[in-house]
Amino acid sequence: MKIKITAAALAACLFMAGCSGAASVNTSKNSEPVDITIWHYYNGSQKAAFDDLVNEFNDTVGKEKGIYVEGHSKGNVSELENAVLSSSRKEVGSEEMPDIFSSYADTAFELEKEGLLADLAPYFTEEEQNSYMDSYIEEGKIGLNGELEIFPVAKSTEIMMMNKTVWDEFSAAAGVSLEDLKTKEGVVRVAERYYNWTDGKTPDILYDGKAFYGRDAVANLFIIGSMQLGVELFHVENQQVTLQIDKDVFKRIWDCYYVPYVKGYFGAYGKFRSDDVKIGELIAYTGSTTSAGYFPDQVEQGDTITPIECIVLPVPSFEGGAPYIVQQGAGMVVTNGPDDKVRAACEFLKWFTDSEINTEFSCSSGYLPVKKEANAIDVLEKVMEENQVDMPQKEYDTLTEAYKLVKNNQLYTNKAFDGGSDARKVLEYNLSDKAAADRQQVEALLAEGSSLEEAVEDYISQESFDSWFASIKEALESCVEVSGAGKTQ
Numbered sequence: 001m002k003i004k005i006t007a008a009a010l011a012a013c014l015f016m017a018g019c020s021g022a023a024s025v026n027t028s029k030n031s032e033p034v035d036i037t038i039w040h041y042y043n044g045s046q047k048a049a050f051d052d053l054v055n056e057f058n059d060t061v062g063k064e065k066g067i068y069v070e071g072h073s074k075g076n077v078s079e080l081e082n083a084v085l086s087s088s089r090k091e092v093g094s095e096e097m098p099d100i101f102s103s104y105a106d107t108a109f110e111l112e113k114e115g116l117l118a119d120l121a122p123y124f125t126e127e128e129q130n131s132y133m134d135s136y137i138e139e140g141k142i143g144l145n146g147e148l149e150i151f152p153v154a155k156s157t158e159i160m161m162m163n164k165t166v167w168d169e170f171s172a173a174a175g176v177s178l179e180d181l182k183t184k185e186g187v188v189r190v191a192e193r194y195y196n197w198t199d200g201k202t203p204d205i206l207y208d209g210k211a212f213y214g215r216d217a218v219a220n221l222f223i224i225g226s227m228q229l230g231v232e233l234f235h236v237e238n239q240q241v242t243l244q245i246d247k248d249v250f251k252r253i254w255d256c257y258y259v260p261y262v263k264g265y266f267g268a269y270g271k272f273r274s275d276d277v278k279i280g281e282l283i284a285y286t287g288s289t290t291s292a293g294y295f296p297d298q299v300e301q302g303d304t305i306t307p308i309e310c311i312v313l314p315v316p317s318f319e320g321g322a323p324y325i326v327q328q329g330a331g332m333v334v335t336n337g338p339d340d341k342v343r344a345a346c347e348f349l350k351w352f353t354d355s356e357i358n359t360e361f362s363c364s365s366g367y368l369p370v371k372k373e374a375n376a377i378d379v380l381e382k383v384m385e386e387n388q389v390d391m392p393q394k395e396y397d398t399l400t401e402a403y404k405l406v407k408n409n410q411l412y413t414n415k416a417f418d419g420g421s422d423a424r425k426v427l428e429y430n431l432s433d434k435a436a437a438d439r440q441q442v443e444a445l446l447a448e449g450s451s452l453e454e455a456v457e458d459y460i461s462q463e464s465f466d467s468w469f470a471s472i473k474e475a476l477e478s479c480v481e482v483s484g485a486g487k488t489q
Contacts, residue, residue: 032066033066033067033068034066034067034068034340034341034344035068035070036067036068036069036070036099036100036341036344036345036348037069037070037071037072037098037099037100038054038069038070038071038072038098038099038100038101038332038348039071039072039073039074039080039083039084039098039100039101039102040071040072040073040074040080040101040102040332041073041074041075041076041077041079041080041102041330042073042102042365043073043075043076045293045364045365046364046365046366046367047073048364049360049361049363049364049365050071050361050365051071053352053357053360053361054069054070054071057069057348057351057352061347061351062348065344065347067344067347067348069348072098077102077104077330080101080102081103081104081107083095084097084098084101084103084107084111085107085110085111088111088114088116097116097335098335099334099335099337099341099344099345100332100333100334100335100345100348100349101332101333101335102153102330102331102332103150103330103331103332103333104330104331105139105142105150105413105415105416105420106416106420106421106424107421108142108149108150108331108333108416109142109239109416109417109418109420111333112142112143112147112149115336116335116336117143117147117149117333117334117335117336118149118333118334118335118336118337118342118345119143119147119148119149120140120148120149120151120334120342120346120349121147121148123342123343123346124148124346124350128350129148131371131372131373132152132353132370132371132372133152133155133370133371133372133375133406133411135327135410135411135412135413136152136155136327136331136370136411137152139152139327139331139413139415140152140331142239142415142416144238144239149333150331150332150333151331151332151333151334151349151353152329152331152353152370153331153332153349153352153353153358153370154329154330154358154361154362154365154367154368154369154370155327155328155329155367155368155370156288156289156290156328156329156366156367156368156402157288157289157315157325157326157327157328157368157402157405157406157411158217158220158286158287158288158289158315158325158326158328159286159287159288159289159292159312159313159314159315159398159401159402159405160181160284160285160286160312160313160314160315160316161274161277161284161285161287161291161292161295161310161311161312161313161394161398162283162284162285162310162311162313163277163283163284163299163308163309163310164308164309164310164311165306165307165308165309166283166308167283167284167311170194170197170283173197174193174194174197176190176193178311178313181284181313181316182314182316182317183316183317183318183319184225184256184316184317184318184319185256185318185319186316186319187212187213187256187284187316188255188256188259188260188265190212191211191212191213191260191265191266192260192263192265194209194210194212194265194283195209195210195211195212195263195264195265196209197209198210206446207264207446207452209264210280210281210282211264211265211266211267211281211282212265212266212282212283212284213260213265213266213267213282213283213284213285213286214266214267214268214273214276214282214284214285214286215257215273215285215286215287216272216273216285216286216287216288216291217287217288217326217328217428218257218427218428218429218431218432219424219425219427219428220326220328221253221257222250222253222427223326223412223413223414223427224324224325224326224412225249225252225253225256225318225321226244226246226249227322227324227412228317228318228321228322228323228324229246229248229249229252229318229321229322230249230322231244231246231249232244232414233245233414234414234415234417234420234423236414236415236416236417239415239416239417239418240417241417241418241419241420241480242488243476243477243480243488245473245476245488247469250469250472251465251469252318253431254431254465254468254469256318257431257432257435258431258434258435258438258460258468259456259460261435261436261439262435262438262439262442262456262459262460263442263452263456263460264439264442264443264452266435267281267282267439268432268436269281269282272287272291272294273285273286273287274287274291274294274295274296277295277296277299278296278298278299278300279299279300279301280299280300280301286315286316288328288366289366289367289368289398289399289402290329290365290366290367291366292312292366292392292394292395292397292398292399293366293392293395295310295394296308297310310393310394310397311397312394312397312398312401313401314401314404314405315405322410323408323409323410324409324410324411324412325405325406325409325410325411325412326411326412326413327411327412327413328413329367329368332349334346334349353369353370353371354371355369355371355373355374355379356374356379356382356383356386358370358371358374359374359379359380359383360383360387360389362380362399363380363383363384363387363389363391363395363399366395366398366399368399368402368403368406375403375406375407376403377400377403380399380400380403417480418480419479419480420479422479423476423479423480426472426475426476426479427476430471430472430475431468431472434468438459441459442455442456442459
């Protein structure tokens with residue numbers, strides 16, 4: 001099903017007319033045209049939507065103000081990061097640094113220390129800055145003195161997506177409801193019942209139940225889970241980090257990810273969990289709002305293809321936890337350079353983040369708009385109507401659910417720090433790799449005739465947890481120690 005709203009086409013594009021109130025910045029038409037190069041990581045429909053808007057800017061505001069923008073996709077996030085760092089180091093064969101590029105905080109922080117990023121604050125009045133989501137602007141203040149060096153253009157958070165077709169059958173048979181999926185602990189309990197329900201379909205084959213749930217971005221489970229449970233894992237002040245590794249918090253994460261994983265209730269099989277839904281190995285996962293476009297419309301198992309419906313749900317939180325949700329999505333940074341270049345770059349960023357323009361990009365990309373007023377269903381529907389947008393139901397439901405989450409929860413992302421990228425890799429892979437490897441060992445024991453309880457006993461013991469906790473604690477401390485920043489609390 002698609003949402004289609006039709007009306008008169010958009011009559012004229014809306015844009016912000018410059019840096020009113022920033023007296024030091026000239027906003028008049030340039031005497032000579034200024035060319036701006038942007039590097040980004042958008043691909044597919046996201047790239048097409050971005051390219052269309054760049055062309056629209058060039059034909060309107062850019063033409064009026066003597067600014068021409070040229071965008072280039074550098075592949076994925078990792079490839080873009082490598083290209084930017086190579087350019088910043090002037091490595092042989094590297095290209096000249098772009099005027100604007102997409103960047104996560106860890107990469108931007110590395111370049112900030114080299115003095116390569118422009119402070120954008122003088123180019124935006126206080127009123128203009130206040131029109132953006134407060135936490136988005138705060139994330140961008142990575143300079144030692146709070147310089148605004150990452151500008152928000154497209155953000156995301158996490159939601160839960162599920163195969164409604166299978167869920168309807170399972171929930172009716174097992175007596176579970178969507179209410180049971182509001183917490184991480186509730187998801188674990190439902191996943192156990194789903195495993196047993198699917199196992200019961202083949203009574204002659206023991207322990208062949210299916211996993212119910214998985215998640216992308218395991219690092220977010222640690223970072224946001226810790227915040228929900230009252231501990232900021234990476235506490236950053238003045239670019240220095242204090243590690244706050246709480247054993248009780250990590251035990252709750254262990255119980256809500258590792259334990260159900262080794263029991264077969266959770267799983268991860270392909271590159272992303274949407275891939276796992278497509279092949280019928282999972283029916284639910286937690287992922288970015290941008291993953292909605294990849295949620296399958298059918299399950300493919302061998303020669304059998306089964307159409308499915310999708311349901312979008314709030315991301316589960318820890319029982320009794322504070323209302324924190326993840327804030328993610330790269331911003332854009334501007335390379336330090338001549339004032340006319342920086343000013344021109346800011347003109348484009350202002351135009352692109354206009355509420356309606358930015359929402360138009362959201363419709364095609366799955367990203368959330370960055371202004372306070374734009375995170376609203378009425379703005380979304382207005383843009384859909386004026387631009388005659390056809391949006392798949394699952395993507396519409398994802399955006400509207402995300403708007404509710406943003407309104408009712410506290411967005412959070414930790415500040416950048418030395419060693420932050422390596423620390424996040426530890427969080428991303430340490431527990432997930434262990435869970436996958438140990439699940440294989442459990443399956444081997446089951447094949448040899450052990451019961452599930454016998455097979456998992458040693459893996460889910462207190463001793464096993466203690467050993468893992470010591471290892472991940474050491475790995476995180478090493479990231480900080482090697483970087484020369486911060487301490488452990």
